[in-house]
Amino acid sequence: xxxxxxxxxxRAARKTLPGPVGFVPTMGYLHNGHISLVNAAKAGCxxxxxxxxxxxxxxxxxxxxAKYPRDLPRDLSMLEAAGVDLVWTPTPEGMYPPGFQTxxxxxxxxxxxEGELRPGHFRGVxxxxxxxxxxxxxxxxxxxxxxAQQAAAIRRMTSDLDFPIEIVVCPTIRETDGLALSSRNxxxxxxERKAATVLFRALSAAKTAYEGGEREAESLRRIMRxxxxxxxxxxxxxxxxxxxDTLEELVTVRDKALLSVAVHLGKTRxxxxxxxxxxxxx
Amino acid sequence: xxxxxxxxxxRAARKTLPGPVGFVPTMGYLHNGHISLVNAAKAGCxxxxxxxxxxxxxxxxxxxxAKYPRDLPRDLSMLEAAGVDLVWTPTPEGMYPPGFQTxxxxxxxxxxxEGELRPGHFRGVxxxxxxxxxxxxxxxxxxxxxxAQQAAAIRRMTSDLDFPIEIVVCPTIRETDGLALSSRNxxxxxxERKAATVLFRALSAAKTAYEGGEREAESLRRIMRxxxxxxxxxxxxxxxxxxxDTLEELVTVRDKALLSVAVHLGKTRxxxxxxxxxxxxx
Numbered sequence: 318x319x320x321x322x323x324x325x326x327x328r329a330a331r332k333t334l335p336g337p338v339g340f341v342p343t344m345g346y347l348h349n350g351h352i353s354l355v356n357a358a359k360a361g362c363x364x365x366x367x368x369x370x371x372x373x374x375x376x377x378x379x380x381x382x383a384k385y386p387r388d389l390p391r392d393l394s395m396l397e398a399a400g401v402d403l404v405w406t407p408t409p410e411g412m413y414p415p416g417f418q419t420x421x422x423x424x425x426x427x428x429x430x431e432g433e434l435r436p437g438h439f440r441g442v443x444x445x446x447x448x449x450x451x452x453x454x455x456x457x458x459x460x461x462x463x464x465a466q467q468a469a470a471i472r473r474m475t476s477d478l479d480f481p482i483e484i485v486v487c488p489t490i491r492e493t494d495g496l497a498l499s500s501r502n503x504x505x506x507x508x509e510r511k512a513a514t515v516l517f518r519a520l521s522a523a524k525t526a527y528e529g530g531e532r533e534a535e536s537l538r539r540i541m542r543x544x545x546x547x548x549x550x551x552x553x554x555x556x557x558x559x560x561x562d563t564l565e566e567l568v569t570v571r572d573k574a575l576l577s578v579a580v581h582l583g584k585t586r587x588x589x590x591x592x593x594x595x596x597x598x599x
Numbered sequence: 600x601x602x603x604x605x606x607x608x609x610r611a612a613r614k615t616l617p618g619p620v621g622f623v624p625t626m627g628y629l630h631n632g633h634i635s636l637v638n639a640a641k642a643g644c645x646x647x648x649x650x651x652x653x654x655x656x657x658x659x660x661x662x663x664x665a666k667y668p669r670d671l672p673r674d675l676s677m678l679e680a681a682g683v684d685l686v687w688t689p690t691p692e693g694m695y696p697p698g699f700q701t702x703x704x705x706x707x708x709x710x711x712x713e714g715e716l717r718p719g720h721f722r723g724v725x726x727x728x729x730x731x732x733x734x735x736x737x738x739x740x741x742x743x744x745x746x747a748q749q750a751a752a753i754r755r756m757t758s759d760l761d762f763p764i765e766i767v768v769c770p771t772i773r774e775t776d777g778l779a780l781s782s783r784n785x786x787x788x789x790x791e792r793k794a795a796t797v798l799f800r801a802l803s804a805a806k807t808a809y810e811g812g813e814r815e816a817e818s819l820r821r822i823m824r825x826x827x828x829x830x831x832x833x834x835x836x837x838x839x840x841x842x843x844d845t846l847e848e849l850v851t852v853r854d855k856a857l858l859s860v861a862v863h864l865g866k867t868r869x870x871x872x873x874x875x876x877x878x879x880x881x
Contacts, residue, residue: 328763416845418707419725419759424700443701444760451761477701478726479733481610563698 318397320404327405327452334364334402340455340482342446345369346386347395350490350498354459355399357487366453367396368405374413375441386500405453412448421447423470423477426564430557430577431466431588442467443474450480458482463489463497465575465590469564489589491517497589509582512550516578516589519544519556523576527593534558534567534574541578554579554586561592570594600679602686609687609734616646616684622737622764624728627651628668629677632772632780636741637681639769648735649678650687656695657723668782687735694730703729705752705759708846712839712859713748713870724749725756732762740764745771745779747857747872751846771871773799779871791864794832798860798871801826801838805858809875816840816849816856823860836861836868843874852876 321327331338339358343351358365369392376382389406396404420440426432427439450458458475460468468486475484490498495517496510505513519541526540541556559566561573570593577590603609613620621640625633640647651674658664671688678686702722708714709721732740740757742750750768757766772780777799778792787795801823808822823838841848843855852875859872 324761416755417759419703419705419756421701421703421729421760424702426700447703448759448761451763454763473698474701477699477730478703479606479730481733481736 318393318401318404320393320406322406322408322411324407324411324452327403330403331366331454334366336364337362337456338364338366338454340449340453340458341365341367341401342449342458342460343367343369343392344371344385344500345392346388346500347392348490348498348500350461350463352395352399353490354461354487355396355401357485358457358459359400361485362457364402365400366403366405366455367401368407368449368453370405370407370412370445370449372412372441372445373409374444375438377435377437380435381501386503405449407452412445420444421474421478423473426473426562427466427470429466429559429564429566430555431579434554434579439467439470443470446471446474447478450475450482455482457485459485459487461489462486462590462592463499464588465577465592466564469562469575473562495521497587499587501585501587504585505582509550509585512548513582513587515545515548515551516580516587519578520576520589520591523558524591524593527570527576532570534570537570537576541576545578545580550582552581554581561594600675600683600686602675602688604688604690604693606689606693606734609685612685613648613736616648618646619644619738620646620648620736622731622735622740623647623649623683624731624740624742625649625651625674626653626667626782627674628670628782629674630772630780630782632743632745634677634681635772636743636769637678637683639767640739640741641682643767644739646684647682648685648687648737649683650689650731650735652687652689652694652727652731654694654723654727655691656726657720659717659719662717663783668785687731689734694727702726703756703760705755708755708844709748709752711748711841711846711848712837713861716836716861721749721752725752728753728756729760732757732764737764739767741767741769743771744768744872744874745781746870747859747874748846751844751857755844777803779869781869783867783869786867787864791832791867794830795864795869797827797830797833798862798869801860802858802871802873805840806873806875809852809858814852816852819852819858823858827860827862832864834863836863843876 339362341354421443523537523540537558557577573595579588621644623636703725805819819840827835839859855877861870
């Protein structure tokens with residue numbers, strides 16, 4: 318497995334990879350959710366490139382950039398074991414040199430939900446993903462459904478800007494009690510970890526109601542809201558039942574829709590979501 | 600010469616072109632300035648792609664989108680005669696379908712000069728050029744020095760976003776009396792056409808002063824300002840003596856710099872510029 322930090326070396330190494338090339342961008346501190354993306358890329362592509370880059374421009378001034386967990390040796394051994402061909406590990410200075418001033422922004426759908434609470438976050442995401450796409454030039458790129466709004470923004474950006482790249486969104490990977498895997502789960506203490514299943518429980522309850530015939534989006538949101546409010550350690554940020562593509566809040570669920578929640582457990586912010594309204598999705 | 604309007608057909612045709620591929624994006628109504636870009640591409644590349652697209656998102660609400668001159672048959676015969684291999688002629692509906700919401704923006708350097716007078720203009724330019732780059736995937740792209748700020752924005756964007764594309768900026772092509780070729784020159788009546796040489800005369804006078812040892816930027820601006828004010832048909836918008844890369848106004852010319860002017864002649868807006876401070880440029 319080739320580990321490369323400089324862009325010219327990446328471009329040279331990329332030329333030697335047989336296509337189709339699959340790409341898994343990450344911020345490192347990998348878990349089985351990331352590895353499931355690598356596995357999907359391995360299954361669908363001849364070569365697989367992963368990147369590890371804790372992107373500073375997607376963190377707000379009061380967010381956890383400095384303490385975001387990092388463990389490069391462990392990440393590299395996980396990627397090697399999963400069969401990745403090339404890992405790109407750019408530096409912040411290389412990605413954002415002095416004078417950097419170009420931004421890629423998806424407008425409407427990034428203003429809701431996470432975007433409303435994290436101004437500038439998605440601009441940082443879509444800008445760095447554009448840079449990663451231009452550096453790696455993959456045929457397919459793999460993202461987790463866990464970050465549903467990020468996946469929606471990247472699908473929109475890829476289509477709007479005519480990137481010749483297929484975006485593959487893979488199912489959320491969960492602990493046995495339903496907690497979605499996230500690099501931020503390590504911030505939770507024992508009590509918070511137990512309470513953290515409330516996101517999965519709320520989403521499951523709303524999905525069960527949907528499957529039982531409930532189509533009023535506000536009823537589904539109420540089910541999630543009440544379950545989360547009943548968990549004393551959890552502080553609710555939002556519940557949402559929105560159109561899958563535009564993320565506009567729905568009145569009535571008619572088509573593919575996204576149930577999503579954001580919750581604070583102590584100082585740790587967790588998000589989760591289910592897709593409903595399409596039998597092919599979970 | 601292959602003329603293609605659909606993106607999937609363009610992608611298929613692109614794959615058959617031997618590299619390196621040169622790309623000349625245009626808004627059509629071609630003149631010898633455009634053809635000089637094609638000639639440069641022919642000289643440096645194995646295949647040459649041109650595009651013709653009057654990009655609506657770079658026109659302001661009070662600008663000349665509707666009446667922008669068009670003559671596709673003439674453009675195609677000029678490109679064919681110049682030896683272009685493939686012409687892409689996308690449609691506004693294909694480029695900006697319903698729901699389009701992604702923009703590429705170069706921040707600081709697009710806020711000055713043209714950007715100050717034409718808000719949103721450069722956002723439209725950099726967004727459409729990103730789309731054209733992703734569609735055509737050239738190895739080199741050719742732009743005219745005539746639109747100096749556009750060239751600076753595209754150089755910055757290409758570098759910031761890691762496009763693996765070399766930006767080649769070619770010298771301005773002029774009429775024998777010095778007027779820079781522009782598709783908008785046809786808007787000028789006879790008297791305005793005669794007065795239009797004032798841009799070249801002002802720039803030439805400032806350049807002569809620079810070559811005579813003048814390094815105070817404000818002195819160079821004053822020379823241009825006074826010459827333009829002496830032309831009764833001309834209405835001055837700006838004169839500038841700025842850093843070549845950042846377009847920040849200079850106090851003292853020490854390095855490569857851009858002299859630029861914008862003038863109204865009747866209803867027609869003309870711009871022009873000279874690069875000074877580097878013997879390799881004109």
